[in-house]
Amino acid sequence: MDDFQLLQAWQSGDDRSGERLFRRHYRSVLRFFHNKAGTQAHDLVQRTFLACLEARGRIRDQRSFKPFLFGVARNVLYDHYRLARRDRAHLVAEEVTVEDLRPTPSSLLAQAREVELLLRGLRRIPLEAQMILEMYYWEGMRAREIGEALEMPENTVRTKIRRSRLRLEAAIAEIAETPALRQSTIAGIETWARSVREALSA
Amino acid sequence: MRLVEAATLCADERAVTEPDADVGEDPEAMRSDPFVFADTQATPPAGAFPSLDSPDERRMEEVLVARLFPQRHNPVTIGRYRVLDRLGHGGMGVVYSAYDLELDRRVAIKLLLADRLTTGAERRLRREAQAMAKVAHANVVSVIEVGEHGGQTFVVMEYIRGRSLSEWSAERRGWREVVDVFTQAGRGLAAAHRAGVIHRDFKPHNVMIVDEGPDVGRVKVLDFGLARAAELSGAEPAVNGEPTAEFAARLTATGALMGTPAYMAPEQLQGSPADERSDQYSFAASLYEALYAELPFKGDSLAALIREVLEGELPPPPSAAVPTRIHRLLVRALSRDPGARFESMSALCDALTDDPGATRRSFALAATLSVVVGAGAWGLGSFAADGADPCTGPTFELGGVWDDTRAAEVRASFAATGVPYAEEAATRTIRILDDYAGEWSAGRREACAEHQSGAISSDLLDLQTACLGRRRAGLSALSDLLREADPTTLERSTEAAASLPPIAACRDHDGLLGDPLSPREDALKGQVQGARERIARAVALASAGRLDDAAEVTAEIANEAESLGFLPLIAEAQLRSGALAVERRKTEEAERALSRAIAAALESGADRLAAEALIRRFYVRGERLGDAAGAAADSAFAAPLVARFREDPYLRWLYLNNLGVLKLMSREFAEARRLLEEASTIEDGPTPAESAGTLANLGIVARQRSDLPVAREHFRAARQHIERTLGPEHPMIAALVPHEANAIADLGRTDEARTLLRDLLSRPGSERSAHIGAWPRINLARLELAPRRYAEAQALAEAALGLLEPTDIAPRVQAEVVLAVASAGLGDAEEARLLREGALTRGAEKYGVTSVTAISALLAAARYADVVGDTEPLEARLRRALAALRAENRLEEASAAYVQCALANVLIGSPDPGEQREASELAASAAATLRSLEGDNVLDVGDAEVSRGRALFAVGEHASAAAALLGAIELLEPRVDADDPRLAKARVAAAKALLSRDRASEATPLLDSAGRSYAALGPAFAVELAEVEALRRGASR
Incomplete structure (x- = not known):
């Protein structure tokens, strides 16, 4: 059974299929929330899967499951932030950064200075840019898939990947304590991103 | 509110204090956290990222699966506790929130990573946790159970929500609050010590303030004996100050222990077993950091830190806000030798809560110098040397009053003020006091020796001893003040030390024997000497800037003296009181006190006191009250008295x-x-x-x-x-x-x-000096107007206004006029006019139209009349000032010439030929007046000639205009800066006059220099530069 079939089976009451689907994607979703919601990450993972369980209409339009799943995760994250921000009704993901939203620093991964800097840099760029870069580097998703998850045209995603990277570099430059560290982190964004991905999917 | 789940077992502070997502920890704050230092040392081992496949992550996956598919899975449990969520994790293990099914309550569970501990260490850990389970204290997180789960040790603890002390003290806190909260934590430590448990890793991260529930606000210490579990496995942290490779590796590997060495006691860093006194050290280091926002010992690397702790000197207190009393306690608790610390945590806590100084702190900060700046005169109130009296004063030594310990304390207290030049000030002041103390002791010894040898009588010895007793009282008061110095005291310290009355007067036999302040009646002697010692203290207070405190004391003594009925003492107290009132600018009070002093002194024959009081009163009458006749009468009386005290x-x-x-x-x-x-x-x-x-x-x-x-x-x-x-x-x-x-x-x-x-303004502390600090800013702001650096002028004027009280009218008026011109220059004409008119009106109303303040402000406003615009009210004011000067018969003075000149400048711009004519006459008259005055008025004459030349040009007398202007340039050129705008302006005016007389060849070099000046002055003079260019083109045609 493919992912959509597992989901449909879960929706018809088959918990075994549900559990299989959950175990298949648990780590990707946890990774998604990890650098954005700190200790709340596990709760949000749970809410994401529950939201999938309830999502029925949208599934038919989707070509592959991962963009669908990340689209749901993104909405869960937005809801979470809106909740957290209470009366501040509008969350403009193109502008707001996770550091604005004040999430928790990731202690799980913050062991190498470059990685820590990368994660902090990611939290300091607009949320949308952060999500795009994480999907691109960590999940290995293609521009088309990211577009599906975020509901935007593929070309826009490509532009945004480029811009987001520039923003990340600027953010890192701003917070790096030494020029050398800034240099090594920016020069190695891809490398560091990959090492994070490898570590996370071990 | 920040919510943090408390209780950890791992030492990963960030995980421990991980807050909810809506209100998180400021990631920037982490950079200043003390554990960051270890970054430079800790290169992460390759592949050190914990994977999502760790047992802990697997457990979380199971927790989620159990939540999502409850029919298929049982809840995840540890012992009898159902795991709810993960609170944090780190090198040593993981902390979960869980549910105690038996007792129906929430708990926190720490699960230790088995592979991180040796068996021995784990046994010991369990033993300690069991011991902790017996400690029931409000300031300790209670341990409920210690157990084993799948080969892993777990500790179940009371579940609390709160935030760590490190977060709490990141916000600005008063020292009392900090000491209070830390003392609670210290009581918790003490309770554990009584149960035989050593914490081993006390630090702000391991203390929580409860945010929720019945215990809200309570301080709780966590993690007894737990977080240092790694150390228990036996690695020796440091050898000869260098961290052992093994220890450093462990720090790195656990990642989490990084912050800890910063709070560790030296003996712990050297690998000796920790005891209660090590906890005391860590406690003191934490409190020190919370109070002073820095650790007592710091290093850029682990090695440097350890070296500092083991060998470095404790710095002087970094802040004066914290009483030196507290600092001294911390210094003791931070002793390198554990034996030199307090005998117990309880003893330290007791000492911390004992606050004897509550009354001492009520001193108000007072006063600067009695200096009249800008208005013309320099008034000084100060203190004369004491006389002497025949009392059987007790014989004291200077030990405890001024000795090496005191000097060290003074140095430390100065450093604690954070004033940048504290070190130099301390050195200077201590040197003076050392000399003074040396002289005092020598005096005592000599007096004693002379008496022994029969050279002086017992009476004279008594007088000398009493005199020296007063000197000691003054020194003691100053020494006490300096030991608890604030920036004001520090500023005045050298002066205060230098102002101590001379010891030599105590050795002046004639002076002592003739001292009227020596009552015949023995009954009075003690009281008089006591009062005089207090006066000496008040004098010391005053010279250290505590004018109000000193005034209170002298007023009190004056009252007592009145009831004693001993006139010389009344005179003395009233004289001091009056002198202080002069310094405090309480003019009427000063006159009253001095008058009483004069009467009492004359009646009792204390002529020396009468003379000083008279001298001070004529200053008050003449300078402060403007009572020239009264002042003259006083000074006439004072003269013969002064003549009698030739030796004084x-x-x-x-x-x-x-x-x-x-x-x-x-x-x-x-x-x-x-x-x-x-x-x-x-x-x-x-x-x-x-x-x-x-x-x-x-x-x-x-x-x-x-x-x-x-x-x-x-x-x-x-x-x-x-x-x-x-x-x-x-x-x-x-x-x-x-x-x-x-x-x-x-x-x-x-x-x-x-x-x-x-x-001057770039010197440290220049922003603090209130009244006095305003003047340099105002003057500089005024000087910035001519080169049109309006933004600078504005900033300076605003800073000056910020330093001034509403009652400081004279400087305010000047500052506001400058600010008005600057605002206009920056485009806010409306604001500028309001400011200018308001300031000028206030200056004139408060001090009179012809006062220095009013005229000086008016001249500044007139000089920049074209910047602010709206010249009509200015013209009216200038005419009024001129009329008033005429009425006072002061037209021959320089200030009248300045006003004429200013009025001329305003009128030159008028379209009315009559007014232009008037301008040229005013300028001519001003120039003539200034020429006739004695002294160096070259620049003033030059300025007046420029005005006259421009006015003549306006009325069409081009030849005379050219002559006047060329003459003015000749006066100005050798004196002013090369690019002074007024010189450029004169040159352009002269060039215009020359051009209209077809003297282009003479005009061209003038235009060239003016053009160069305007170019050098920058874009603010673009319009002038353009005009010069246009004229040059015209000249070359």
């Missing part, structure tokens, strides 16, 4: 200086100069500040006589005298420099004047 240099100096000021006020400059010059030759009487005051007064006299180079020299000499004796940071410098700068600017050297002022 202080009295002579005071008389000459104050009389000089009086003559200055009545514009008898020659006489003023003679008196002040004589005063300036007296060396051993006045204090350094008083001597400098005399020099400054001489400068003011010279300035009034337009003897600018001499004025400048006097002001400079005064400043250098202070710099030499009281240090370059003394607040009086800030009062002197504006005078010096004004003299320099009046000489035409505005660049040099600006540099001098900027230099």
Whole structure:
């Protein structure tokens, strides 16, 4: 059974299929929330899967499951932030950064200075840019898939990947304590991103 | 509110204090966290990222699966506890929140990573946790159970929500609050110690303040014996100050222990077993950090930190806000030798809560110097040398009053103020006090020896001893003050030390025997000596800047003296009271007290006191009350009295200086100069500040006589005298420099004047000196207007206004006029007019239309009339001022000429030929007046000639205009800075006049220089530059 079939089976009451689907994607979703919601990450993972369980209409339009799943995760994250921000009704993901939203620093991964800097840099760029870069580097998703998850045209995603990277570099430059560290982190964004991905999917 | 799940087992602080997502920890704050230092040391081992496949992550996956598919899976449990969520994790293990099914409550569970502990360590850990389970104390997180789960040890603890002390103290806290909260934590530690449990890793991260539930606000210590579990496995942390590779590796590997060495006791760092006193050290290091925002010992790397802890010197207190009492306790608790610390945590906590100084702190910060800047005279109130009296005063030693310990305490307390020049000030002050103390002891010894040898009588010995007792009282008061120094005390410290009354007077037999303050009745002797010692203390208080406190004491003594009915003491107390009132600018109070002092002194034959009181009163009457006749009468009485005390240099100096000021006020400059010059030759009487005051007064006299180079020299000499004796940071410098700068600017050297002022303002502490600090800013702001640096002028004027009280009207008026011009220059014309008119009106109403303040402000406003615009009200004001000067018969004075000149400048712009004609006449009259005055008025004449030339040009008399302007340029050129805008303006005006007479060849070089100046002055003079260019094109055609 493919992912959509597992989901449909879960929706018809088959918990075994549900559990299989959950175990298949648990780590990707946890990774998604990890650098954005700190200790709340596990709760949000749970809410994401529950939201999938309830999502029925949208599934038919989707070509592959991962963009669908990340689209749901993104909405869960937005809801979470809106909740957290209470009366501040509008969350403009193109502008707001996770550091604005004040999430928790990731202690799980913050062991190498470059990685820590990368994660902090990611939290300091607009949320949308952060999500795009994480999907691109960590999940290995293609521009088309990211577009599906975020509901935007593929070309826009490509532009945004480029811009987001520039923003990340600027953010890192701003917070790096030494020029050398800034240099090594920016020069190695891809490398560091990959090492994070490898570590996370071990 | 920040919510943090408390209880951890791992030492990963960030995980421990991980807050909810809506309100998180500021990631920037982490950078300043003390554990960051270890970054440089800890290169992460390759592949060290914990994977999502760890047992812990697997457990979380199971927790989620159990939540999502409850039919298929049982809840995840540890022991009898159902795991709800993960709270945090780190090198040593993971913390979960869980549910205690049996007792129906929430708990926190720490699960230790098995592979991180040796068996022995784990056994010991369990033993300690069991011991902790027996400690029931409000300030300790209670341990509920210790158990084993799948081969892993877990500790179940009370579940609390709160935040760590490190977060709590990141916000600004008062020292009392910090000490209170830490003392609670300390009581928790003490309770554990009583149960035989050592914490081993006490630090702010391991203390929580409860945020929720019945225990809200309570302080709880966590993690007894747990977080240092890694250490228990036996690695020796450091050998000879260098961390062992094994220890460093462990720090790195656990990642989490990074912050800890910063709080560790030296013996722990050296690998000795930790005991209660190690906890005490860690506690003190944490409290120190919370109070001073820095650790007692710091290092850029682990090795450097360990070296500091093991070998470094504890720095002086980094802040004065915390009482030195607390600092001393911390210093003891941070002793390198555990035996030198407090005997127990309880003892330290007791000492911390014992606060004997509650009353001492109520002193108000007071006062600066009694200096009249800008208005003309320099008033000084100070204290004379004491006399002596025949009391059987007790014999004390100086130990405890002034000794090496005191000196060290003073040095530490100075450093704690955070004032940048604290070190130099301490060195200077301590040197003076050391000398003073040495002289005192020598005096005592000599007196004693002379008595032994029969050279002096017992009575005389008594007098000397009593006199020395008063000296000691003054020294003791000053020493006490300096030990708890605040920045104000520090500023005045050298002066206060230098102002202590001379010891030599206590050895002056004739003076002592003739002292009227020696009651015949034995019953009175003790009381009088007691009162005089208190007066000596008050004098010390006053010289250290505590004027209000000192005034309170002297007023009290005066009352007591009245009820004793001992007239000389009344005179003495009232005299001190009056002198203080002068310094505090309480003019009427001063006159009242001094008058009473004079009466009491004359009645009891205490002529020395009567003389000093008279001298002070004539200053008050003449300078403060404007009562010239009263002042003259007093000074006439004072003169013969002073003559009788020829041997008293202080009295002579005071008389000459104050009389000089009086003559200055009545514009008898020659006489003023003679008196002040004589005063300036007296060396051993006045204090350094008083001597400098005399020099400054001489400068003011010279300035009034337009003897600018001499004025400048006097002001400079005064400043250098202070710099030499009281240090370059003394607040009086800030009062002197504006005078010096004004003299320099009046000489035409505005660049040099600006540099001098900027230099002064860049000195540390220049922003603090309130009233006095405002003047240099105002003067500099005013100098920035001519080159049109409006933004700078605006900032300076606003800063000056920020330093001033609403009642400081004179400087406010000046500052507001400058601010008005700057605002207009920056485009806010509306604001500018409101400011200008308001300021000018207030200046004139408060001080009178012809006062120095009003005229000076009006001239500044008129000079920049074209910037602000709306010249009509200005014209009216200038006419009113001129009329008032005429009425006072002062038209022959320089200030009248300035006003005429200013009025001329305003009228030149008028379209009315009549007014233009009037302008040329006013300017001509001004120039003539200024030429006729004695002294150096070259620049003033030059300015007036420029006005006259421009007015003549306006009325079409081009030939005379050219002549006047060329003459003016000749006067200005050698004196002013090359690019002074007024010179450029004169050149352009002259060039225009020459061009209209077809004298282009003469005009061209003038235009060239003007063009160069305007180009150098920058874009603010673009319009002028363009005009010059246009004229040059016209000239070349």
